[in-house]
Amino acid sequence: MTAITAEDENTHWLPAAFGRGLLWLIFLGPFFFLTYGFANQHAAQVAASSGVGSLVFAWERGIPFWPWTIIPYWSIDLLYGLAFLCCRDKQATNRLGLRLLSAQIICIACFLLWPLHFSFVRPPVEGVSGALFAALANFDLPYNQAPSLHIALLVIIWRQFAAFVAAGPVRWLIHAWALLIGLSVLTTWQHHFIDLPTGFAVGLFCLWLWPEQGKSPLRKAKVRRPALALRYFLGAALFCAAALSSGTALGGIGLLLCWPALALALVAFNYAWAGAAGFQKHEGWHALAARWLFAPYTLAAWINSRLWTRRAPAPSSIGDGVWLGRLPTANEFAAWAKQRGGQAALFDLTAELPAPRLPAAASYIGLPCLDLTPVSAASLSDAVRRLAALQRAQPDGAIWIACALGVSRSASVAAAWLCAVPDQTRSVQEAVQQLQSARPHVVLGAASIACLEAFRQGLRHAHAR
Numbered sequence: 001m002t003a004i005t006a007e008d009e010n011t012h013w014l015p016a017a018f019g020r021g022l023l024w025l026i027f028l029g030p031f032f033f034l035t036y037g038f039a040n041q042h043a044a045q046v047a048a049s050s051g052v053g054s055l056v057f058a059w060e061r062g063i064p065f066w067p068w069t070i071i072p073y074w075s076i077d078l079l080y081g082l083a084f085l086c087c088r089d090k091q092a093t094n095r096l097g098l099r100l101l102s103a104q105i106i107c108i109a110c111f112l113l114w115p116l117h118f119s120f121v122r123p124p125v126e127g128v129s130g131a132l133f134a135a136l137a138n139f140d141l142p143y144n145q146a147p148s149l150h151i152a153l154l155v156i157i158w159r160q161f162a163a164f165v166a167a168g169p170v171r172w173l174i175h176a177w178a179l180l181i182g183l184s185v186l187t188t189w190q191h192h193f194i195d196l197p198t199g200f201a202v203g204l205f206c207l208w209l210w211p212e213q214g215k216s217p218l219r220k221a222k223v224r225r226p227a228l229a230l231r232y233f234l235g236a237a238l239f240c241a242a243a244l245s246s247g248t249a250l251g252g253i254g255l256l257l258c259w260p261a262l263a264l265a266l267v268a269f270n271y272a273w274a275g276a277a278g279f280q281k282h283e284g285w286h287a288l289a290a291r292w293l294f295a296p297y298t299l300a301a302w303i304n305s306r307l308w309t310r311r312a313p314a315p316s317s318i319g320d321g322v323w324l325g326r327l328p329t330a331n332e333f334a335a336w337a338k339q340r341g342g343q344a345a346l347f348d349l350t351a352e353l354p355a356p357r358l359p360a361a362a363s364y365i366g367l368p369c370l371d372l373t374p375v376s377a378a379s380l381s382d383a384v385r386r387l388a389a390l391q392r393a394q395p396d397g398a399i400w401i402a403c404a405l406g407v408s409r410s411a412s413v414a415a416a417w418l419c420a421v422p423d424q425t426r427s428v429q430e431a432v433q434q435l436q437s438a439r440p441h442v443v444l445g446a447a448s449i450a451c452l453e454a455f456r457q458g459l460r461h462a463h464a465r
Helices: 007-047 058-064 067-084 089-114 125-137 148-166 168-186 195-209 226-245 248-278 288-293 296-308 330-339 378-395 409-420 430-436 446-462
Strands: 316-319 323-325 344-350 363-369 398-403
Touching: 007 067, 007 089, 067 089, 067 168, 089 148, 125 148, 125 323, 148 168, 148 195, 148 226, 168 195, 195 288, 226 248, 248 288, 248 296, 248 363, 288 296, 288 363, 316 409, 316 430, 323 409, 330 344, 330 398, 344 378, 344 409, 363 378, 378 398, 378 446, 398 409, 409 430, 409 446, 430 446
Parallel strands: 323 398, 344 363, 344 398
Antiparallel strands: 316 323
């Protein structure tokens, strides 16, 4: 049997991507024209019978009309098809197809539920630009506004090209052209401003829905907290109500409250369904879409962690080179690692916060867990196994076990580690007492204690075998 090398695999990616991508395009092309045209005609009928409103701010009158930007506006049609050639395997091709399909479905649904009308009258245009505007008018009507499907598709396509080209001038050209396409929806007088951020949000949501790493948030998690989900959902509803009541005030600044409303709604979904995987944190960093979508919540969670731990920012030693504390900043960890001789590691239990940049010599282990949620016995076993492996690899190193406050998730893992230390038989109660003597603010509720007891019971069974 002949081995397949990396070079052989790279030479075959183009036909494979082209074939599957062609099948997607054969489906997506007609689907686009049928659904987009139907939504346009529906809005036209509504406008003829009862009228269709517009959401436009007074300052938008100052947006210039640049006929030549119809060229970058139209270019997204070419890039739509070429994006499938940036997929190296079937999984990536299907992921791109699902993202594009999801964006289409979400935007069309919004067009049907809340039809809007573009209110500016475009001046006459001649030449090449005029021909392109005329071609656009053959199938497009001044409806299908918010969220902008053009922008939603642009986000997905831009991400596909940018991920394909790792670095260099071509990557910067991709960014610049994507920015030009984004601006063109305004300078061709195709959309009002509100259509752009809403379209951007839809594009990011589709990236989040079909992630490049890890599980899709559509998959049900084992660890969920419906009661907390309800609280976050109510918070999202309050922000949404505030955004709608003050939306057009101060030039539309009130609509910015839709961002934290969306973030809290997605956090609620994570607690109700997707679990920690919904935050899409890998190797300490959140995926691009999660970084943007959850940004208001992430900022609030970080501020909350700093306020609660401002009087005890430093980690606490619990023995044998293991420390317990809040998630550190880059400077805090670097200073601590230097004091420990430079050989240090961060064990990060947070799902909602990004990890700090660590020194080159430091190690990182991530086990994302939901805040205010007990760490399951299975996760405790996984954490203790990773801690033991790290200690064997770095016997003279120090390990900082961290969560947002350093009093619950990380404390559960530290207690499990204390229970599992060889030659030192500790009960869960003894382990917790040792932690609280070193770090008095440690708080482990009944559910966390039950998970620790289940973990310790598993240890006894493993030793018995």
